[in-house]
Amino acid sequence: MSEPVIHTDKLTKRFGDFIAVDALSLTISGGEIFGFLGANGAGKTTAIRMLTGLLAPTSGKATVAGFDLYTGAEGVKRNIGYMSQRFSLYDDLTVRENIRFFAGIYGLTNQAIKEKSRQLLDSLKLVAVADTRLASLPLGWKQKLAFSVAILHEPKIVFLDEPTGGVDPVTRRRFWDMIYEASERGLTIFVTTHYMDEAEYCDSLCIMVDGKVAALDRPDAMKRHFGVESMNEVFIQLARPNQTE
Amino acid sequence: MKDAVLIASVGKRFGAVQALQEVNLSVGEGELFGFIGADGAGKTTLFRILVTLLLPDEGRAEVLGLDVVRSYRDIRKRIGYMPGKFSLYPDLSVEENLRFFASVFGTTVEKNYELIRDIYSQLEPFKTRRAGKLSGGMKQKLALSCALVHRPEVLFLDEPTTGVDAVSRKEFWQMLGRLREQGMTILVSTPYMDEAVLCDRIAFMQEGRMLALDTPTGITTLFRKPLFAIRARETWRLLCVLRVSPHAASVYAFGIALHYTDNRPSIRADELLAALQADGFTDVSVSVIQPGIEDTFIALMEEKQGAADE
Structure with a gap:
């Protein structure tokens, strides 16, 4: 097993009396596809904000991409990629401008930006629309570009926050092809989703309930443990333990 | 069965984008009707035409027998609409939002409390909290309560479960089932294929067109x-x-x-x-x-794609 890319030990975040994330302990290895699930309000967003260096933890330990969250938050930000469905690329910029903008943000040199842009336009077959504004492109193309831009600076890990929300069933599956290909190349993927079939595609899963880890295992082991056939059933059992029908 | 909603050859264009093209369908009174499709399929545009917020370029539409262009004032009093984007007042409390929407429709929360009790009772412990400070699932419940507070005859729900977790989605559909039992006509749009089976009939939408229209079981025979x-x-x-x-x-x-x-x-x-x-x-x-609903949707998408490529 390779070096862990994320390691946390009792990572906790309090807002006043409210414990949003309560003693989160995780180890995620290089190249792993790690699914992070939970009901709305379970603490997922707060955990991701800590792991991406945007929010200081209250207590606990954590390293991400080799940097300590307390002392190296800037190093974390430079060595991770991030993509969400709602907020990723600029619709009013062209394809080329979007690549240039994000490459610049991640501190690539002008020479590197030129080279990367050419490579990316080629590999995504977007040369013909390089100077087209993003708004007029099909959603599937935008998603591909958003993912590629998020990993342009060759981070060790990419955080994907509901990358497939509201997407048609074919585009959604193509997106997972990209996730698999990137993971085969050694990129670590940290992904959240509300689609339970996508939970099945992960190497390991963490299910958060009320700020705590309710389950952390491989999908098949989790299903065996709960004696059910699908991750949907696991999720429903865990997320509302007091409600049975 | 009388039609609660009638859509005849409706088309809508935004600049170069054909948002809707030749949409034809009718929804019967008391029916729970689902529009299934991804972002950009035209679901929201269609809803906005039906709730009289947008004019169609082509065709005509009726809600409760009233024309959406000529009789928009009468329609607005008799329908409930929950937009896809959270549209309540974030600075008003839960209770203030509900009272505000009741007063706009000339009624009171008390008068129709029976209808929303099921949903609103889960929010009552937080009734003094500002709507902007609610979690996603609670915002959705409040928005539904506000859309129901004047006891509408037809309810339009535009992607009420997008971005909502699997458990909250299930609870939301249980609520819709209970409203349907009371005879309310419900039109709902969703990108989640698994929700389609809970509707009486569904329409598949893709790039502004209807790919298919049938019952959830009927539609899978297209595969x-x-x-x-x-x-x-x-x-x-x-x-x-x-x-x-x-x-x-x-x-x-x-x-x-x-x-x-x-x-x-x-x-x-x-x-x-x-x-x-x-x-x-x-x-x-x-x-x-x-084959399930999602298999069928993919097959129809590919069929159309194949035809377009030739």
């Missing part, structure tokens, strides 16, 4: 090829191998199984199994399955 579920330990490798197979018509991942169609019309499951075992897959199983 005409034998469908196989293939499972193996190495799902990803299996997917890659099947994709490049000259016999594969379609291969898609569905959770732990792959759904596969073959271009040889009379191929059997045991023949596929033998071929995969010869390819070195152990722990592999192949079975014939009934």
Whole structure:
């Protein structure tokens, strides 16, 4: 097993009396596809904000991409990629401008930006629309570009926050092809989703309930443990333990 | 059955984008009708035309027998609308929002409390909290309460469950089921294929057009090829191998199984199994399955795509 890319030990975040994330302990290895699930309000967003260096933890330990969250938050930000469905690329910029903008943000040199842009336009077959504004492109193309831009600076890990929300069933599956290909190349993927079939595609899963880890295992082991056939059933059992029908 | 909603040849264009094209359908009184499609399929545009917030370029539409262009004032009093984007007042409390919407429609919360009790009772412990400070699931419940507070005859819900977790989605659909039992006509849009089976009838939407319209069971009969579920330990490798197979018509991942169609019309499951075992897959199983809503949607999308490419 390779070096862990994320390691946390009792990572906790309090807002006043409210414990949003309560003693989160995780180890995620290089190249792993790690699914992070939970009901709305379970603490997922707060955990991701800590792991991406945007929010200081209250207590606990954590390293991400080799940097300590307390002392190296800037190093974390430079060595991770991030993509969400709602907020990723600029619709009013062209394809080329979007690549240039994000490459610049991640501190690539002008020479590197030129080279990367050419490579990316080629590999995504977007040369013909390089100077087209993003708004007029099909959603599937935008998603591909958003993912590629998020990993342009060759981070060790990419955080994907509901990358497939509201997407048609074919585009959604193509997106997972990209996730698999990137993971085969050694990129670590940290992904959240509300689609339970996508939970099945992960190497390991963490299910958060009320700020705590309710389950952390491989999908098949989790299903065996709960004696059910699908991750949907696991999720429903865990997320509302007091409600049975 | 009388029509609660009638849509005839409706089209709408935004600049170069044809948002809706030749949409025809009717929704009966008391029906729970679902519009299934991804972002950009035209669901929101259609809803905005029906709730009289947008004028159609072509065709006509009626709600409760009233024309959406001429009789928009009368329609607005009799329908409830929950937009896809959270549109309540974030600075008003839960209770203030509800009272505000009741007063706009000239009624009171007390008068129609029976209708919303089921939903609103879960919010009452937080009734003094500002709406902007609610969690996603609670915002959604409040928005539904506000859309119902004047006891509308037709309820329009535009993607009420997008971005909502699997459990909250399930609870939301249970609420819709109870409203339907009370005779309310409900039109709901969703990108989640699993929600389609909970509707009386559904329309598949893609790029501004209707791909199909039927009951959830009826629509799956549009899937005409034998469908196989293939499972193996190495799902990803299996997917890659099947994709490049000259016999594969379609291969898609569905959770732990792959759904596969073959271009040889009379191929059997045991023949596929033998071929995969010869390819070195152990722990592999192949079975014939009934196509679901999502299988059908994908097949219809591909059919249309294929026709467009020619």
